Amino acid sequence: MPYVNIKVTREGTAPGADVTTLEQKKALIKGVSDLLYEVMGKEHSRTFVVIEEVDLENWGIGGVTTSEYRKQKAKS
Amino acid sequence: MPYVNIKVTREGTAPGADVTTLEQKKALIKGVSDLLYEVMGKEHSRTFVVIEEVDLENWGIGGVTTSEYRKQKAKS
Amino acid sequence: MPYVNIKVTREGTAPGADVTTLEQKKALIKGVSDLLYEVMGKEHSRTFVVIEEVDLENWGIGGVTTSEYRKQKAKS
Amino acid sequence: MPYVNIKVTREGTAPGADVTTLEQKKALIKGVSDLLYEVMGKEHSRTFVVIEEVDLENWGIGGVTTSEYRKQKAKS
Amino acid sequence: MPYVNIKVTREGTAPGADVTTLEQKKALIKGVSDLLYEVMGKEHSRTFVVIEEVDLENWGIGGVTTSEYRKQKAKS
Amino acid sequence: MPYVNIKVTREGTAPGADVTTLEQKKALIKGVSDLLYEVMGKEHSRTFVVIEEVDLENWGIGGVTTSEYRKQKAKS
Numbered sequence: 001m002p003y004v005n006i007k008v009t010r011e012g013t014a015p016g017a018d019v020t021t022l023e024q025k026k027a028l029i030k031g032v033s034d035l036l037y038e039v040m041g042k043e044h045s046r047t048f049v050v051i052e053e054v055d056l057e058n059w060g061i062g063g064v065t066t067s068e069y070r071k072q073k074a075k076s
Numbered sequence: 077m078p079y080v081n082i083k084v085t086r087e088g089t090a091p092g093a094d095v096t097t098l099e100q101k102k103a104l105i106k107g108v109s110d111l112l113y114e115v116m117g118k119e120h121s122r123t124f125v126v127i128e129e130v131d132l133e134n135w136g137i138g139g140v141t142t143s144e145y146r147k148q149k150a151k152s
Numbered sequence: 153m154p155y156v157n158i159k160v161t162r163e164g165t166a167p168g169a170d171v172t173t174l175e176q177k178k179a180l181i182k183g184v185s186d187l188l189y190e191v192m193g194k195e196h197s198r199t200f201v202v203i204e205e206v207d208l209e210n211w212g213i214g215g216v217t218t219s220e221y222r223k224q225k226a227k228s
Numbered sequence: 229m230p231y232v233n234i235k236v237t238r239e240g241t242a243p244g245a246d247v248t249t250l251e252q253k254k255a256l257i258k259g260v261s262d263l264l265y266e267v268m269g270k271e272h273s274r275t276f277v278v279i280e281e282v283d284l285e286n287w288g289i290g291g292v293t294t295s296e297y298r299k300q301k302a303k304s
Numbered sequence: 305m306p307y308v309n310i311k312v313t314r315e316g317t318a319p320g321a322d323v324t325t326l327e328q329k330k331a332l333i334k335g336v337s338d339l340l341y342e343v344m345g346k347e348h349s350r351t352f353v354v355i356e357e358v359d360l361e362n363w364g365i366g367g368v369t370t371s372e373y374r375k376q377k378a379k380s
Numbered sequence: 381m382p383y384v385n386i387k388v389t390r391e392g393t394a395p396g397a398d399v400t401t402l403e404q405k406k407a408l409i410k411g412v413s414d415l416l417y418e419v420m421g422k423e424h425s426r427t428f429v430v431i432e433e434v435d436l437e438n439w440g441i442g443g444v445t446t447s448e449y450r451k452q453k454a455k456s
Binding site (some may be wrong): 229230231232233234235237238241242248255256259260263264267268269270274285287289294297 | 381382383384385386388389393394400404406410411412415416418419420421422426439441444446
């Protein structure tokens with residue numbers, strides 16, 4: 001009876017996309033469910049996966065927003 | 077001092093609605109707060125309830141999105 | 153397909169108990185599942201409820217731990 | 229390697245704003261990251277902060293939505 | 305910069321084990337991190353995975369604790 | 381009405397300690413509550429802070445457990 005919560009920044013990571021695509025969500029859901037079955041024998045029908053997308057300005061890393069963090073990284 | 081987080085799929089379950097209605101949210105908040113008072117004596121003023129609605133394509137069950145899961149169920 | 157996470161302080165609230173009792177946990181699980189069925193028509197078999205107990209010194213309210221908060225309240 | 233999740237009601241608390249402003253988000257991210265470094269020596273680059281804003285009608289307190297709760301308070 | 309929270313019931317699912325084993329935890333962490341890299345290009349060094357084990361009596365399904373749920377299933 | 385959840389690895393970061401100390405927890409609770417008051421005007425009495433400690437082997441980073449990650453870092 002696993003529950004998996006995946007939080008990612010809301011942005012495009014597939015070619016031409018500016019958000020997480022439906023194909024990516026399907027791949028995450030299938031991949032996590034398969035993993036829990038393979039590693040722990042958890043039935044697919046008993047695994048919940050909830051994907052949450054978080055705006056770049058709402059996600060902090062290194063003491064700054066993700067947008068700022070990447071700018072700093074790009075410069076260094 | 078309880079904190080309750082309720083996650084549901086974002087869709088209509090009341091007649092004519094396509095999202096969770098304000099009346100439903102009020103009923104969930106009241107119901108959960110009453111329950112914590114009755115079962116554990118927790119004061120209403122110290123109970124936080126946070127409702128989060130999750131898009132059907134962001135909620136996985138059975139290794140697929142909720143939309144796909146229901147289609148499979150409908151067929152079987 | 154709801155997921156409900158209930159966080160409460162780890163302490164006794166039933167007579168003679170010093171933790172949440174099994175009877176209280178059963179009542180919370182049943183109560184929340186019934187509520188989601190009544191308000192939103194969610195099937196019991198599709199509702200997950202996860203109860204987490206948190207030590208009093210790990211739960212802050214009013215800028216202090218719950219233990220300190222209660223001492224302050226008792227004095228005032 | 230801390231992970232901090234901050235949930236607040238979605239509303240304006242800065243002059244003229246009706247949501248949490250970017251400046252407030254930056255201040256929260258910096259403040260929490262600094263705190264974890266000062267108190268526990270956690271490196272900024274290893275601290276994630278995720279801010280989530282929750283609609284007033286999705287946040288319950290005192291058995292009612294936050295909007296209703298404030299109306300009750302204002303009257304009393 | 306993903307954050308993944310995996311909640312499972314605290315019990316043995318590997319031969320001879322009565323809790324999640326270290327090998328299983330390693331496999332979950334590696335599997336989820338690989339998945340996020342493959343599907344979304346997320347760097348391993350930026351992915352946090354937090355595994356939480358929940359006692360059977362603290363996890364509700366079908367309106368009852370997981371222990372009761374399994375007994376009911378075994379009978380039916 | 382903020383809710384803040386702080387997750388850290390369960391280990392000592394104060395001199396001579398092998399877990400998060402009570403003093404550290406108090407400092408985190410006070411620091412976060414002060415921050416929310418200063419940045420957003422949130423009253424201390426309405427801010428909940430929940431600290432959760434996570435075993436090193438339950439926290440993944442870089443595709444491995446935190447223990448392994450540090451060993452790799454120490455070598456490189």
